[in-house]
Amino acid sequence: MVNILPLSVQNASVTRNGKHLLGPVDLEIGPTGLTIVLGPNGAGKSTLLRLLHGLEKPSAGRVRYAAPRSKAFALQAFVFQTPVMLRRTVLGNLTYPLTVHGMARHEAEKQALTWLKTLGLSGHEQQRASQLSGGERQKLALARALIRAPQLLFLDEPCANLDGAATRDIERLILEARAAGTRILMATHDLGQARRLATDVLFLNKGQVVESAPADAFFEAPQTQEAQAFLKGDLVL
Amino acid sequence: MLEIWQGIQAAFWLIVTFDADLYEIAARSLLVTCSAVAIAALIGLPLGAWLAVSRYRLRRLVIAVLNALMGLPPVVVGLVVYLMLSRSGPFGVMGLLFTPWAMIIAQVVILTPLIASIAHQSIRDLWAEYHDLLISLNTTRPQRIKTLLWDSRRALLTAALAGFGRGIGEVGAIMIVGGNIDHVTRVMTTAIALETSKGDFALAIGLGFVLIGLAVAVNLALHMLSGTEVRDRW
């Protein structure tokens, strides 16, 4: 089996329209764990995840997967802060990643129906995805990301717009994916959520990785001033 | 004004008496324009989608040209297609001039830029929405185009209907390349032009009313078809 991990980032920067967004960053993403990416608004959390996923091209430096690039993209998935729903049915959204890559429709639907049961969306198969509630849409987007069993999953503040119940559902799905062996990188604003989920933490500020530490160590004794200020709630911008 | 009233009467009698000539030219109008729309859609829809998802240097120019071609005068298209299909032209040996095929070809030339341009506009918006997701799902460009075409199919139906509207009412090009030959290439619009030139305004207007009715019927039928699709497939 091909392994996408470890993923290494060497001296990578992202500049868009003359604006420096991220970097230079040096990182190594190991094969296991759930890394929470923390940092104030505009720190570059989204940009980092998008860079690692390949949605953003580095303007300098490089991102390298253990697997060849052509295979690496099939082994990872991304969930956006605002879920993008295909203008199709709930079932159609779930089967799309499978059928577009050649799986037979009935096989894809079998898998999709199992997922819908897990999501608690059985009976909504033929409903238009755009008619779901915000929480249901994000669950569907997460399932759509997980249905191809990615080795590496990126989550960009998936619960930012959700209520408590929906957030709990999403966190349950994330933990199940992690238990199944999926390597997860997740950006969040919610420190409580970070504490509940993280095995380790990447703390970003002003486009730089300021601190990278195991979760317990980071929350007990942050090493940098910025991280200390952020955890106290002083560094919001 | 009297002619308009007489036109309504003429249209009514032509329809209820199952006037064979009327039904023949109406059927030919539909066949020519529907075929042209189908072919123009087969070219224009993927072209519009491809323009929406591709980034290359001449893209702006291509889109500007496409938009300009929407306003191409049918007479000019007719003349160019005539010169191409004429026995003295490059495709003369095919013997297509003054046949329904020539009319379809001329209409395809007129309709393709229109359909491609409208398709491009609606697909561009959907692509802005889908961009990150489809790249994240590791799709190839043909797969993206296929997805965008399928998911914007209702907007594309509107594009096809706009093409149909322009095609069914078009007279300048098909008059030149079809020749308005009775029982061969005479369609609704060329028949209307002929009756007008004879000064028989009542019949011309009557045919005009039938043409409008035909266009409305086709639009209604397609909207009903797409309506059922909304309920069953979405």
Place this chain on the structure above:
Amino acid sequence: MIRSILTAIALLASASTLSADTLKMAVTTSFHNSGLSDILLPEIAKDTGLDVQLIVVGTGQAIRLGEAGDVDAILVHSRKAEDAFLAGGFGTHRREIMYNDFVLIGPSDDPAQIARAETAAAALTAIASAKAPFASRGDDSGTHKKELALWGAANILEERRAPGWYNEAGAGMGATLNTAAGLNAYVLADRASWLNFGNKQSLTLLFSGDPVLFNQYAFLPVSPTKHPHVKHGLALKLEGWLTSPRAAELINNYTINGETLFTFNAE
């Protein structure tokens, strides 16, 4: 669905063009508008089995279609253009079939008093002197060329035909008659188009009968040397019928409102 449409189109196309004895002939609007073609075509089909498809255009375009080899024969009425056509080697020969005549149409109150004129030239001079509105085809057709020749004969040069009263429609006979009706203007028309015209309003026939107004129709087969694909044999077959006693009878007996329109004069 697309397939069934294409099949239907193929049927439509083949039913009419693939039948063996199909002949394409460019004819002038004035001939077609006379209604004579509706009488002749079924008889031609009955007697000879020929399916004659008419492309109805102005003389200028008819000549072009013949030159390009897009039709098998032309039936037109403009001697000069016909001679040029033959000189260019585009036609095998010219055969006179019949003639009709041109008439001067105008408002029934006849402001230029052309009804009293002795000759066509005098009538046109009267119109020009009165600067009464006149509608010209202006489309380089046989009728238009005839009109220009008549102005020339009346010695009224182009610069005297001012846009104030002289209106070039740039259109076919029917459209020009519509224009004349709208402007209440004088207009030169062939008798057949005039009699069949449905939108006369206050227009009426004011002058006719001058022999210079006679309008000779000629049949010219397209040269098979120039265009090997043309159906020359069928064109000759059609010529044979058009010059037969049967055609003479039909042409001479064709009337509208009791008026004879065409005189058969093939030799």
